[in-house]
Amino acid sequence: MSTFAPVDRRSFSSxxxxxxxxxxxxGSLGPGSPLPSERTLTSxxxxxxxxxxxxxQRLDQLGLVEIRHGGSTRVQDYRVRAGLDLLxxxxxxxxxxxxxxxVRSVMEMRQAIGxxxxxxxxxxxxxTAALREAVAGLGAGGDPATDLDSxxxxxxxxxxxNICYRLSLNALRQAYQPAAALVGRILAGELADRARYxxxxxxxDTHDAEAxxxxxxxxxAVGTAAVGAxxxxxxx
Amino acid sequence: MSTFAPVDRRSFSSxxxxxxxxxxxxGSLGPGSPLPSERTLTSxxxxxxxxxxxxxQRLDQLGLVEIRHGGSTRVQDYRVRAGLDLLxxxxxxxxxxxxxxxVRSVMEMRQAIGxxxxxxxxxxxxxTAALREAVAGLGAGGDPATDLDSxxxxxxxxxxxNICYRLSLNALRQAYQPAAALVGRILAGELADRARYxxxxxxxDTHDAEAxxxxxxxxxAVGTAAVGAxxxxxxx
DNA sequence: CGAGAAAACTGGTCTGACCACTTGACCTCC
DNA sequence: GGAGGTCAAGTGGTCAGACCAGTTTTCTCG
Numbered sequence: 001m002s003t004f005a006p007v008d009r010r011s012f013s014s015x016x017x018x019x020x021x022x023x024x025x026x027g028s029l030g031p032g033s034p035l036p037s038e039r040t041l042t043s044x045x046x047x048x049x050x051x052x053x054x055x056x057q058r059l060d061q062l063g064l065v066e067i068r069h070g071g072s073t074r075v076q077d078y079r080v081r082a083g084l085d086l087l088x089x090x091x092x093x094x095x096x097x098x099x100x101x102x103v104r105s106v107m108e109m110r111q112a113i114g115x116x117x118x119x120x121x122x123x124x125x126x127x128t129a130a131l132r133e134a135v136a137g138l139g140a141g142g143d144p145a146t147d148l149d150s151x152x153x154x155x156x157x158x159x160x161x162n163i164c165y166r167l168s169l170n171a172l173r174q175a176y177q178p179a180a181a182l183v184g185r186i187l188a189g190e191l192a193d194r195a196r197y198x199x200x201x202x203x204x205d206t207h208d209a210e211a212x213x214x215x216x217x218x219x220x221a222v223g224t225a226a227v228g229a230x231x232x233x234x235x236x
Numbered sequence: 237m238s239t240f241a242p243v244d245r246r247s248f249s250s251x252x253x254x255x256x257x258x259x260x261x262x263g264s265l266g267p268g269s270p271l272p273s274e275r276t277l278t279s280x281x282x283x284x285x286x287x288x289x290x291x292x293q294r295l296d297q298l299g300l301v302e303i304r305h306g307g308s309t310r311v312q313d314y315r316v317r318a319g320l321d322l323l324x325x326x327x328x329x330x331x332x333x334x335x336x337x338x339v340r341s342v343m344e345m346r347q348a349i350g351x352x353x354x355x356x357x358x359x360x361x362x363x364t365a366a367l368r369e370a371v372a373g374l375g376a377g378g379d380p381a382t383d384l385d386s387x388x389x390x391x392x393x394x395x396x397x398n399i400c401y402r403l404s405l406n407a408l409r410q411a412y413q414p415a416a417a418l419v420g421r422i423l424a425g426e427l428a429d430r431a432r433y434x435x436x437x438x439x440x441d442t443h444d445a446e447a448x449x450x451x452x453x454x455x456x457a458v459g460t461a462a463v464g465a466x467x468x469x470x471x472x
Numbered sequence: 473c474g475a476g477a478a479a480a481c482t483g484g485t486c487t488g489a490c491c492a493c494t495t496g497a498c499c500t501c502c
Numbered sequence: 503g504g505a506g507g508t509c510a511a512g513t514g515g516t517c518a519g520a521c522c523a524g525t526t527t528t529c530t531c532g
Contacts, residue, residue, distance in 0.1 A: 011305070037512075061293075079402055083403055084320035087399075087403060102400075116345075161341075167319055167320045170317060170319050171319035172400075247515060249515080284516060287517090290515095304482085306523075307483080308525090
């Protein structure tokens with residue numbers, strides 16, 4: 001099964017963005033240190049000032065630099081300034097290795113948000129038919145994206161009517177999307193455990209928030225443990 | 237006490253960004269609909285194409301539009317694509333009114349993340365001296381930003397060693413920062429309740445994760461309730 | 473009617489100039 | 503010596519119009 005991925009010829013703008021981003025994340029450009037002027041970057045990178053500017057605007061949007069008219073552009077401490085949108089960039093270190101602490105963080109947040117969303121869902125969702133249907137379709141689809149429990153949790157999150165959870169889920173998903181196939185394999189155990197899914201749905205159905213919370217937490221803990229084991233195995 | 241806020245004369249680029257952003261959020265530009273071409277925007281807005289492009293790059297970075305070389309740039313569904321960084325933009329509707337559902341969402345997430353972070357903190361933090369000091373200094377400082385329990389929760393989040401929580405906290409804070417003074421007043425009850433803070437710290441000190449979780453949840457629930465009451469009062 | 477070429481879009485980059493703001497050196501005047 | 507002002511250099515912000523590189527539509531021709 002050979003799959004061809006489209007060559008991603010990023011724009012110059014994106015290339016510059018990635019390059020500066022990498023230097024900020026690996027510490028080459030520490031917090032507070034000024035970035036070279038746009039004109040300097042222009043000549044050093046061999047691109048136009050417009051290209052440099054577009055890259056800088058995006059870095060600013062991410063909260064990684066602070067641009068000030070007249071003054072120099074400075075690097076900000078991303079651990080203080082950046083939002084969750086930065087997450088996808090933190091998975092791999094400069095040398096390409098997986099950052100286990102980040103992966104663990106994602107799994108922990110997944111569990112906490114998922115559990116609370118299920119609890120809220122129990123108080124705010126009336127019809128669980130869609131949920132049961134989603135569980136029924138689990139593992140049936142072909143592609144890993146659909147095969148994952150994306151649909152189920154989409155419904156739970158939407159049912160919780162919490163926009164923060166919705167946006168957080170988007171960010172988390174954006175983060176592990178590139179490795180969807182691998183994630184699917186690791187989480188196989190969780191995905192196969194229909195009984196736990198049903199337990200969550202039953203609790204939501206009876207509007208029992210605390211039952212929904214604990215059932216969801218138990219369900220998600222399976223995946224958390226599986227990922228933990230995977231990481232431990234990788235260490236060896 | 238009259239305070240002078242610096243006049244924020246945004247750049248054209250930011251103005252264009254805000255304008256398009258507003259239209260996307262209020263639905264004037266629905267998901268999937270194509271944006272006018274850069275050249276069209278250029279002439280309609282009376283600015284240069286570079287200005288338009290910088291604005292579009294930022295919108296793309298936020299996950300609000302999808303730019304494709306050769307094709308038209310399209311509006312994406314922010315409820316599916318945008319990450320938590322979008323949050324600060326969702327507080328106020330087009331008419332300037334506060335979106336209660338968003339506020340409620342923030343408080344719920346604050347509570348869930350805070351509780352889980354406290355639990356993790358209990359298993360990962362060894363020295364709680366800094367925490368006790370932070371609580372001791374609560375309410376002593378002058379400005380609302382410091383006066384808020386920012387420092388305390390900063391320490392808890394850092395102690396949890398969960399980068400996702402760290403970034404989420406940044407995003408949440410970014411969201412309610414503009415209204416820090418008001419938030420401080422509403423949360424006064426929570427901030428004054430030293431005993432609850434101490435209970436959290438004690439649990440962390442004894443490495444009792446579940447105790448820390450419930451103590452933190454109870455502490456944060458005070459603020460959640462206060463905000464709920466405030467919103468209910470505003471409805472009247 | 474269908475396939476393929478051509479034209480007309482779209483976004484991406486280049487050029488070089490000028491405007492607006494901040495900074496810091498220097499200079500004056502108490 | 504210190505407080506204030508002036509000025510030049512450096513920074514980001516914007517402008518203009520041109521050309522390159524893809525995509526989409528249109529039109530032509532078999």
